[in-house]
């Protein structure tokens with residue numbers, strides 16, 4: 001049996017699944033239930049200085065659903081913890097004592113004010129926290145007060161506050177980043193420069209969920225008006241993966257531990273974050289949609305996967321896919337693929353034909369000998385993968401890589417088998433001549 | 438089910454409790470809920486050149502109407518359906534979709550379960566009819582042309598609607614008291630519950646320009662020639678007014694041996710099913726849709742034993758597999774390879790049906806010499822209906838006993854079109870009758886106006 005336990009920047013937990021700082025980690029009662037269910041750790045709902053914030057009493061959450069009402073995306077306009085700081089700290093102390101083997105990270109938020117951070121950090125340490133996470137990500141409400149993503153969007157602030165935290169506390173510092181930014185590397189580098197032990201990402205994305213067309217009001221609204229919220233859930237996973245990968249492959253931050261967050265709902269999602277370098281993963285939406293029990297399925301799936309692949313520990317495959325994430329300019333332009341339709345699995349819906357015909361390269365037939373028949377014409381196929389991406393029948397469409405020496409029937413050229421990217425391409429005016437000859 | 442009120446032999450009304458009648462004759466396949474419709478709509482792959490469109494005799498753009506349901510646009514969905522098939526509401530209820538659109542669904546290949554096109558079609562049309570709002574179709578400016586449509590079944594209604602849309606004035610004659618043809622008098626009660634046939638007729642007529650004249654019979658109250666004298670064109674949607682006889686001893690035993698279509702019409706027109714007498718042991722002779730409907734409705738009226746008798750095997754039966762399953766789950770026994778030779782009687786009452794075993798020998802159906810009797814106190818004959826040519830006289834060429842036409846329904850007689858069951862070469866389905874009527878309307882319009890078919894009609898007059 002694979003060992004799921006982790007030691008993430010000195011914080012130990014029996015499995016890599018932590019509940020992200022959010023309603024599931026809001027109170028002792030929730031966190032106790034989470035630990036009973038088997039979660040490896042929690043990042044306690046973000047604490048700020050008293051007086052506590054006040055939440056709206058109208059809808060805080062709303063969702064984007066598929067037609068069969070599965071949640072694809074989740075939006076919230078909730079603020080940080082709205083309970084007194086002392087109440088939270090007392091509960092943290094009590095729960096950590098009862099569950100010493102679980103990770104207890106405490107999320108903190110304060111303005112760009114050294115005194116505030118100096119007050120918060122020792123209290124958190126006294127409450128028995130294993131680490132702190134700095135919430136530089138919340139994009140709604142708190143950001144209007146100069147906190148959360150407002151800090152996370154200014155690298156200088158990230159660095160400054162991280163330095164303060166490292167100064168006023170011995171605890172590991174995890175800096176939680178906002179995705180509402182152009183280049184995530186700037187934020188990660190700033191955290192690194194400030195001495196952060198780790199970054200975690202992503203927090204939520206700015207979002208308006210829709211418009212109620214009968215009332216002509218945005219959704220969600222409270223008393224006829226709404227405010228943009230933070231978007232998370234399965235829909236944001238690809239965005240999160242990209243940002244994680246950018247940090248994991250950046251020369252300045254490649255050794256910075258990452259706690260991966262964003263749309264993790266299955267063991268597979270978690271494994272993908274780990275493969276792109278994450279040492280722990282955090283989950284919020286999936287727990288808010290299904291309850292805490294899903295951690296059993298996450299652990300079971302991850303463990304079976306690791307056993308099958310012979311990975312004895314999380315470390316054994318962590319970062320395994322990082323080196324495959326490259327700049328576009330480094331991609332091999334001599335590699336040629338063609339779509340292939342497996343007639344035994346094709347259900348004849350014809351969607352590949354019409355999308356290739358309408359929006360790609362007119363490379364799939366609709367008939368043969370007057371009968372409905374879909375087949376790729378290799379002489380027209382550019383290998384774009386559109387047909388494969390939209391095919392509803394499993395196993396019916398796949399891409400095939402041409403072997404070296406094979407003729408690409410579209411260009412009439414032989415596949416060389418040699419690597420050549422854009423920087424070496426004859427059509428590139430800025431081409432660097434191959435140095436050997 | 439409650440204890441039957443009576444289990445005695447012979448024809449008896451009121452065999453069941455009122456509660457059981459109500460349950461038995463309610464909607465066989467109730468309207469999908471919104472949640473069900475949304476999930477089902479999601480299953481449609483929106484195929485290219487979708488096979489279901491080709492499989493629908495009226496060519497409804499199935500992927501489009503389903504996409505519109507998924508996009509919560511029932512009005513648009515209804516438009517896509519009714520544009521191609523003005524009787525899309527009835528067809529959604531009665532079409533044997535398992536051999537039409539749903540048979541062509543590509544989901545059959547991947548998971549042996551097609552998208553429920555019929556149920557979605559009903560969801561769209563019923564949803565639209567419940568809250569019609571502005572009319573979907575409007576009548577074009579009056580052309581001054583007058584057309585007689587004889588027969589108010591699906592073929593005649595579709596033709597009249599198509600002609601009225603194009604601005605022609607239609608007089609719609611029917612021998613019966615109510616319009617609808619077999620929609621009103623033939624379709625099984627549980628397929629067209631809640632008086633849907635009349636609701637649909639009202640909607641069709643609301644386009645305006647159609648004057649309905651009921652209890653007016655061609656050949657009795659007027660002649661084809663009189664119509665040709667008075668109207669610019671005539672469409673005949675006469676259906677099949679005759680029935681085949683068994684030609685066996687004891688066939689004329691009165692009430693207890695009757696044509697299934699009459700029995701069904703009586704049931705459809707009855708105030709309450711409890712009024713309709715039914716035997717305790719019923720034998721239905723025939724292997725088509727009518728036989729299935731008669732057998733199942735006999736069971737629902739309280740018959741304890743119902744046997745369908747068919748002289749060949751399941752492969753040639755016109756009732757589809759789904760219909761046979763429907764009969765069997767309603768407790769109907771199907772006896773294949775059995776041909777009736779006599780209706781047995783005792784004391785002047787029906788006592789049973791004498792059957793000869795049959796077999797295929799060298800491709801020919803023969804009796805094997807073995808015989809047996811099924812006890813019965815009622816026999817329903819469903820061995821096919823026939824076209825009665827007398828009302829039109831000898832002027833129109835027939836083939837196979839029905840009216841010969843071209844693809845657009847033109848008969849051998851100038852200015853006369855025909856469609857539906859009375860036309861040669863069809864499958865005797867509601868949806869085909871609709872397509873015939875629809876096509877003939879286009880062709881009549883073309884013949885009268887000399888314009889290319891389907892020139893967009895101008896907008897005028899209302900139609901909900």
Ligand SMILES: Cc1cc2nc3c(=O)[nH]c(=O)nc-3n(C[C@H](O)[C@H](O)[C@H](O)COP(=O)(O)OP(=O)(O)OC[C@H]3O[C@@H](n4cnc5c(N)ncnc54)[C@H](O)[C@@H]3O)c2cc1C
Nearest residue numbers: 588590591592612618619654655676857858865866867870
């Ligand atoms: C019991 C039964 C069940 C069926 N179930 C189904 C089913 O589930 N699904 C399906 O697709 N099909 C079914 N069918 C077949 C379907 O009902 C017919 O194919 C369809 O109704 C044919 O339409 P039509 O307009 O040609 O004829 P009809 O519906 O028969 O209409 C003909 C009309 O013409 C009138 N008429 C006849 N002669 C004259 C005259 N001389 N003068 C004036 N008016 C006249 C009649 O009164 C009638 O109103 C069923 C048929 C039967 C008998």
Ligand SMILES: Cc1cc2nc3c(=O)[nH]c(=O)nc-3n(C[C@H](O)[C@H](O)[C@H](O)COP(=O)(O)O)c2cc1C
Nearest residue numbers: 020021022046076135203232233262263283284285
């Ligand atoms: C209702 C709600 C409240 C949240 N509150 C906080 C918070 O107080 N502090 C914080 O750092 N992140 C907060 N988040 C963001 C989550 O911790 C997490 O980063 C985000 O939801 C992405 O993960 P997911 O896709 O698994 O939900 C909140 C998210 C939700 C849905």
Ligand code: SF4
Nearest residue numbers: 356381382384385387
């Ligand atoms: S890979 Fe792209 S170009 Fe090739 S057949 Fe598929 S859709 Fe067309």
